[in-house]
Amino acid sequence: MIKQIAVLPGDGIGPEVTGEAVQLLEEVGIQFGHTFHFQYADIGGCALDKTGTPLPEETLQLCRESDAILLGAVGGPKWDHGPGEKRPEAGLLGLRKELQLYANLRPVIVFPALANASSLKAEVLEGVDLMIIRELTGGLYFGQPRGRKQTDQGLAVVDTLYYTEAEIERVLRKAFEIARVRKKHLVSVDKANVLDSSRLWRETADRIGKEYPDVKLEHMLVDNAAMQLVRKPSQFDTVVTENMFGDILSDEAAMLSGSLGMLPSASLSEDGPGLYEPVHGSAPDIAGQNLANPLATFLSVAMMLKYSFHLEKEAQAVEQAIRKVLDDGYRTRDLAQEGEPALSTTEMGEKVRAYLKQEISV
């Protein structure tokens, strides 16, 4: 298999973790007989500095022509005070919107070797394996009108939560498809007791659900979902929700595992390239020091292999190598207990590649 991959290292620790991920993909290529071509482009703060926009046209063009996109992270204190459209985050929002990456997949996996890092009790984490699917291109973060205006009551401000039925339908459909290859249990999260958009969401879920009689559909209010994720996360298999609720719930759920440095994500469109990135962000405080944990980016690579290239075996080999590295006690600084030795970014990268090679050759 030959694939074109756009690599957008971005800001902070982005270049370090994507650098290791590219090497990992090259190793996967060698071991399984695939050829991955990598082309690089800027996004976020570094793009702002060079071109004055966080999402240059040539970056967008490169992404459009690629089979998949690997992204590091965007943002940092340096760019925190510009206007909305001059923020690094605007680059990522723009990319999602332009490529119609409407389905954000956020798996929460608990690695037994790391479970003690969680603030939750071990017995509560048992059996946790959930996938949150967040609508990513509509809703409150994109709706018009928005902004400030003078009114009879003085200054006021507005943001708009807007969805077409078609936007709601396509992400729900994706969620049913994913639930179908998981444990066939889909929880649709909304605020249907208050919001008009949520009532359309719920009706649409019920209607689409009829096409997936093998998937058990359940509705849950967002505030209750926020509670249940803490109370008993193992009750969830697949969860689908709109953009803003998904933003909050997926980050809450990410914290369950206790290891934010371990969590990958995928953002999928109907038939264009998927975007794969770690959840952890740009971590400017440790950037450039060879301290970052590359494992979330490696797990994002596994998602790329699975969801964009349909290379199940290769994806599993990457996940398996990571599991074994952890089981054997190797840790980056963020995962190490006090006093425990820690690997650097590059050392962890080498270790995972070595385990992958070993695994294949067995």
Place this chain on the structure above:
Amino acid sequence: MIKQIAVLPGDGIGPEVTGEAVQLLEEVGIQFGHTFHFQYADIGGCALDKTGTPLPEETLQLCRESDAILLGAVGGPKWDHGPGEKRPEAGLLGLRKELQLYANLRPVIVFPALANASSLKAEVLEGVDLMIIRELTGGLYFGQPRGRKQTDQGLAVVDTLYYTEAEIERVLRKAFEIARVRKKHLVSVDKANVLDSSRLWRETADRIGKEYPDVKLEHMLVDNAAMQLVRKPSQFDTVVTENMFGDILSDEAAMLSGSLGMLPSASLSEDGPGLYEPVHGSAPDIAGQNLANPLATFLSVAMMLKYSFHLEKEAQAVEQAIRKVLDDGYRTRDLAQEGEPALSTTEMGEKVRAYLKQEISV
């Protein structure tokens, strides 16, 4: 002191828990020499059934003429399928709006006697004592326009997040006032990297903050706040946020204690009557069976004594009685471990009143 209290028992277990709370207030009156007058009115599903509206005009009138309002709970499966304005929840939303109950206070207290009920590790719960202040009458749950419309892209739906600067200012001011009598640390939660409304919120917080130089103001993004509440809840003292974020975060935080049946709330206006209600909702599955836990309503009574009547000593006596009842091992069914004996609603009510009496007479 003579006070008029409007009692709105509502649906489900509401009548049982408010019934006990009224008796507790009467005991407080006897012990401390106050007179509380109680007048009853309907709200929610029971009001819908009797009058066709979840918030009858006479209920609103009674509330307006009272010094404080004690509410049980609204809602139940019986009324789940009506249109938006015919839901029991619309009664509560309407009451908040009409009385301008813009500041919702949601304390999260961990009772050492109950800490083992939490899904979080004991060491993570240590020192948790936080107060979330949620803006309650503006934002996405009330903004116009809202509803469905036909567009070029087919059916679409809209909800509107709208705030005036004055609405933002008054709740922030209330939060600074409350932080000032707590540990002087206020976290203001927003989504300023994406939402226009959040950017005005953040600017306003910075501006009002200058009037409270003794309070340390910190800004936190809502998704990060959702994480931090799970990771290390003891880092928070006072938290303030807009309506929808507050809805989600306060319920997430409620679950930290492991005992939703224990959490009170207050909703305050500028100078009208405050509304006091337990967080737990109407629990229709156990309604009418004398099984409900009245302690959250009792703690709401303590908040009423403190915030509406400024009866600090009386409020503390109620809280103290509850703590002692728990320390002595008394539990309602929701708090009891398997096999442990459990008190009924009325038995728990009697027990707390007895402890209160005993305490005063010592």
